[in-house]
Amino acid sequence: MTTLKARLQEDLTAAIKTRDELRASTLRLTITAVHKEEVAGTEARELSDAEVEKVIAREAKKRREAAEAFDKGGRAESAERERAEGEVLAEYLPKPLSDEELATVVAEAVAEAAAQGNEGPRAMGAIMKLANQKVAGRAEGGRVAAEVKRHLGS
Known part of the structure; x- marks a missing residue:
């Protein structure tokens, strides 16, 4: 068990x-x-x-x-x-990410996606994939998506 x-x-x-x-x-x-x-x-x-x-x-x-x-x-x-x-x-879940921590994770994912040749609003999927791997259940998908959109300016 x-x-x-x-x-x-x-x-x-x-x-x-x-x-x-x-x-x-x-x-x-x-x-x-x-x-x-x-x-x-x-x-x-x-x-x-x-x-x-x-x-x-x-x-x-x-x-x-x-x-x-x-x-x-x-x-x-x-x-x-x-x-x-x-x-x-x-009580059984990891501590959720604060807004600042989430912004930092998304910024890293945006930079990583840009390094892989994915830039701009069309890179949303690639950035979401990278960000969700880093977040690992500590933030809801909707929050992550909103932060990615904010970073991409769309």
Whole structure:
């Protein structure tokens, strides 16, 4: 079992023992999502920590989107629950990049792409590919794309 998956399991056990319903239910759903990812496809496999992290990030994103939808629908209590679940999941994710750090990473990717002969607005795809490799899940794709567009002046 990977270390992150084992940590999720241990934290679930602790949450159940302390009767922390929010944390326990959030971790149960996340562990289920990890398990579904492991058995998806033609052959069951053990996920790496990086893959488990991606599943957790996807689950956190679902919580943010659900909170926004509940806010728009006037269901503040449900939105607050989704936000609280998102905060629990954030504990298992790497610290997100600040705007300054993201700008630095994108600037490096733009320079690297230019060195490879990719320049201007048409190089967006190449720059995004380089930037996303450097960001490695510490910033959402939309934030990265907005920063790349800002750098390219489009």
